[in-house]
Amino acid sequence: MTVDYQAKYADNVSERSKNRFINTFYSFDIPEGIVKHANPISLGGGTPNEGFFPVESIHLNLIDEPFQHLSYEKKSPLTNKTDINVKEQIHELTNAASTYRYTENPAEEVSIARGFQYGETDGFPQIKKFARDLIEETNKPAYNDWDVIVANGSGDSLHKVADLFVDKGSTVLVEDFTFTPFNTGVANLGGVNIPVKINFKNVDNDPDFDYGVDVAFLEDLLDNWGADEAHYKGLSKPKSFYCIPTGQNPTGVTQSQEKRKQVYAICEKHNIIIIEDDPYGYIVLPKYSKGGANPYASPDFSIEKYKKEFLRPSYLQIDTSGRVIRLETFSKLFAPGLRLGFIVANKYLIQRIFVHTALSTRQPSGVSQLVFNSIVKQWGGVNGWIKWASKIAKHYTERRDVLLTELYDTEAYKKGLFSIVEPDAGMFIILFVNFDKIITDPKKWDNAFTQMKYLSLKYGVDVVYGNKMASNLDKDFSLEKSNFLRITIAAANDNAQLVEAAKRLSDTFIEFFEKLEAGEFNAALDAE
Numbered sequence: 001m002t003v004d005y006q007a008k009y010a011d012n013v014s015e016r017s018k019n020r021f022i023n024t025f026y027s028f029d030i031p032e033g034i035v036k037h038a039n040p041i042s043l044g045g046g047t048p049n050e051g052f053f054p055v056e057s058i059h060l061n062l063i064d065e066p067f068q069h070l071s072y073e074k075k076s077p078l079t080n081k082t083d084i085n086v087k088e089q090i091h092e093l094t095n096a097a098s099t100y101r102y103t104e105n106p107a108e109e110v111s112i113a114r115g116f117q118y119g120e121t122d123g124f125p126q127i128k129k130f131a132r133d134l135i136e137e138t139n140k141p142a143y144n145d146w147d148v149i150v151a152n153g154s155g156d157s158l159h160k161v162a163d164l165f166v167d168k169g170s171t172v173l174v175e176d177f178t179f180t181p182f183n184t185g186v187a188n189l190g191g192v193n194i195p196v197k198i199n200f201k202n203v204d205n206d207p208d209f210d211y212g213v214d215v216a217f218l219e220d221l222l223d224n225w226g227a228d229e230a231h232y233k234g235l236s237k238p239k240s241f242y243c244i245p246t247g248q249n250p251t252g253v254t255q256s257q258e259k260r261k262q263v264y265a266i267c268e269k270h271n272i273i274i275i276e277d278d279p280y281g282y283i284v285l286p287k288y289s290k291g292g293a294n295p296y297a298s299p300d301f302s303i304e305k306y307k308k309e310f311l312r313p314s315y316l317q318i319d320t321s322g323r324v325i326r327l328e329t330f331s332k333l334f335a336p337g338l339r340l341g342f343i344v345a346n347k348y349l350i351q352r353i354f355v356h357t358a359l360s361t362r363q364p365s366g367v368s369q370l371v372f373n374s375i376v377k378q379w380g381g382v383n384g385w386i387k388w389a390s391k392i393a394k395h396y397t398e399r400r401d402v403l404l405t406e407l408y409d410t411e412a413y414k415k416g417l418f419s420i421v422e423p424d425a426g427m428f429i430i431l432f433v434n435f436d437k438i439i440t441d442p443k444k445w446d447n448a449f450t451q452m453k454y455l456s457l458k459y460g461v462d463v464v465y466g467n468k469m470a471s472n473l474d475k476d477f478s479l480e481k482s483n484f485l486r487i488t489i490a491a492a493n494d495n496a497q498l499v500e501a502a503k504r505l506s507d508t509f510i511e512f513f514e515k516l517e518a519g520e521f522n523a524a525l526d527a528e
Contacts, residue, residue, distance in 0.1 A: 015349045030457065041501045043487035062095045068393045070494075086517055090493060097378035102488060108377060115370030119363045122354050123150025123342070126373045127364075131328070131342040133382045139314035143322055149357070150364045151269025153339040154279055154329040158182050160356050161275055161325060164349065165240040168193035171232070174243035174471045175213070176478040179249045179277065182242055183471050185469060194238060195472045196221070200251040201481050203419035203432055207287075212245060212255025215262045222270045240273040246312045247280030247426025250469045250486040254424050264318050273349075276315045276326045280426030282389035283396050284310040284334055288404050288422045296394030302382060306390045312425070322346035330372060332427070333389050340368045396427060399489040399498060403429065406502035412509035418485075427490040430466065433483050433509075438516055442479045444525045451521050452512050459503040459511075463487050 018258065030036075063069065075307040108127055122128065130150040135141070152158040162182065164174060168190030174183055176195035183193045185297035192430055197214035224231045224240075241263075246254045255263075267274050284306075286295045295301060315324045322345070343353060357363070376385050407413055407420060419432040449465045456463060466484035470477075487505075492498045515521055 013051055021239050031454075034454050034457055036457045040460040040462055041497055041504065042462045042491040043501055043505075056169075057480075060379060062097055065391055067494075069083075092311075095378065097374040099242040099374045110366075110370045110373045112370070115366045117366065119366045119369070121220045121363050122350075123148075123364050124366070126371045127342075127369050129341075130373070130376060130382065130385075131344075133161055134328075134385065135316070135326075135344055135437075137382050138311060139316045139326070141316040141322075141324070141344070142318055142320045143346075145322065145347055146316075146344060147347045148342050148344050149350050149353050150342045150369070151357075152361055152364050153331055153336070154277070155181070156339070156361060157327045157329070157341055157343050158277070159185055160353050160360075161327065161343070162186050162189055162191070162501060163356060164352055165273060169236055171235050171238045173178055173218075173238045173272070175243055175248070176471055177250055177406065177466065177469050177482075178242070178471050179418060180469055180471065181276070183326070186504070192235060193471050194221075194232060194235075195470075195477050196241070197478075198248070198251070200253050201432065202250070202253070202421050202429070205420075205422050210256075210259070212244070212248075212259045213263050214317060215259065215266070217283070218267055220265065222266060222272075237270070238272060240275055241267060242275040242277065244277045244280075245315065247283060247285075247423065247428075249280070249426065250420065250428055250464065250466065250484075251430055252423025252426050252428040253421065254312055257318075259319055260313075260315055264324075268321060271279050272323070274315050274319075274324045276324055278326060279332050280313065281312060281314070281328075282386075283393045283427065284312065284425050285393070285397050285400050285423055287424070288309070288401060290405055290408070292401075293399070294394060294396055296390060296514045301390075303387050303390060306393075307386065310390075310393070316344065321507075325349055332393050333385075334372065334375075338368045340364060340372055368423045396489060399492070399495065401490055402428070402495045403487075403498045403502060406499050407431070407505070410506035410509075412506040415510070415513075417509040417513050421484075428487050429487050431487065431488065431505075433485065435513070436483055436515060438513075439449060439525065442483070443476075445479070445483050447525045447527055448516070448521065451515075451524055452508065455503075455508045456513050458490060459504040459508045461501055461508060463505075 068305070099110065099112055099115070103109040108126060114124070116378045118380065122500075123131075127150050128148055131150065135148065136323060151160065158181065162172075162185040166186050166189040170189075170191040171194050172186050172191055173196050174186075174193045175198045177198065177200075186193055197209055197217040198212055199214055202209040202211070221231060225237050226233050226235070243263075245260060248254065264274065266272075316326055324347040325343065325502055327341065327343055330338055331341065334340075343350070345353075376382075379385060379388060404420065412418060417434055419434060421430050421432070423429050433452070435445070436442070439445060439448055446467055449467060453465065464486040466486060467482040469486065470482055472478050487501075489498065492501065
């Protein structure tokens with residue numbers, strides 16, 4: 001007998017719980033009759049390939065370079081992964097991080113007895129020290145009274161930061177295209193997301209393009225808040241601004257230091273907290289040049305050069321009043337499954353998050369902290385971690401260059417069916433679909449994307465569609481620049497798969513435009 005538990009227990013569940021919802025930008029319904037490719041390639045979610053994971057075995061034998069496992073002589077014929085016969089090769093690795101039940105150096109090492117036990121709410125002291133040292137080395141705040149707290153990855157950080165600033169009816173400034181789970185978190189808390197225009201449609205790849213927040217728009221929005229409907233009359237004035245200024249998701253672009261100073265000054269004037277989410281800041285992608293050398297492989301490359309010339313300064317470096325709350329994660333450089341990151345802010349805000357943690361997750365995972373600490377200690381601390389980050393960036397640069405070269409050489413690009421915005425950090429590239437020359441009404445673009453989705457399934461290439469990452473309160477706010485695809489260089493197995501993905505994308509574009517021009521999508525485009 002089937003029991004209707006919702007009818008039976010709905011009155012027992014809180015209204016807060018019943019009103020929670022999930023809004024994903026990545027999934028969509030697939031109608032019957034759509035035949036999917038037997039071997040699809042993912043260019044959609046930002047899931048790093050396993051080759052980026054630094055842990056080679058459960059004994060914490062470490063690799064020195066991403067994808068080093070591909071050099072092993074024997075592979076499983078079924079999976080092309082390391083099989084049991086190469087165990088002795090793995091055990092010969094000398095770069096091994098070890099941890100034991102007890103340690104004689106508790107100031108630096110986390111023992112099994114400690115790591116497997118209940119721990120400090122704000123993270124083990126060794127991890128907090130590492131986080132503080134990393135910030136001191138790369139993005140030291142412009143004031144002294146700051147602190148860090150360790151969290152269970154960026155998802156945990158984002159939730160706690162949203163909870164920190166959002167009451168029912170609160171407004172939060174967000175970039176008009178962004179990592180939408182944060183927006184969903186704000187909405188679930190009863191808040192309202194207010195879009196701020198960002199500039200990224202640089203389809204000509206002008207080196208002087210003004211990427212990032214539209215400063216004039218932000219200034220006008222806040223100076224005239226509540227004056228009329230265009231300035232959100234009737235809504236409370238924002239207290240915080242969520243942004244991804246480096247390797248922005250989904251656009252892949254980075255705003256200048258001068259732009260950050262302008263935005264900071266506006267937020268200072270209006271007493272707004274800047275929530276700086278920076279999961280991609282260490283994956284700096286130097287300027288693309290077809291056939292050009294990878295700067296990370298240059299003989300004159302060094303970690304000092306990487307820190308001084310490659311890494312982009314955080315808002316923390318210009319934060320004189322403690323209004324920046326910065327989120328860092330180890331997911332993109334280490335492994336997402338670690339679920340470990342940290343938050344930097346003034347001590348008052350850190351204390352509020354500490355209390356939230358004590359009442360919710362209680363502490364970050366002790367095992368994750370133990371594993372991470374063992375590895376960074378083996379690497380030599382902060383500079384070893386930064387060296388690993390540069391190696392990750394080197395591989396992403398190579399992948400970016402391979403995919404861009406192939407995309408520029410496709411038949412679809414040469415026919416002008418799409419345009420490319422070259423990223424300068426992170427793992428995403430956006431392609432603007434040039435159907436605006438045929439479909440003059442942007443309100444029909446959502447339906448056009450639906451038809452393109454079905455074709456992409458047929459050709460076996462997985463992407464994210466720009467309209468799904470818009471953060472607009474008003475659906476038309478960002479409509480005219482929503483006609484892009486977000487693709488990732490993170491998930492592919494190797495460069496050959498990226499080359500194949502470019503071909504499949506080209507085939508998708510060509511068939512889509514052929515059918516569009518033939519009028520085969522007319523009824524679908526006009527559907528309500």
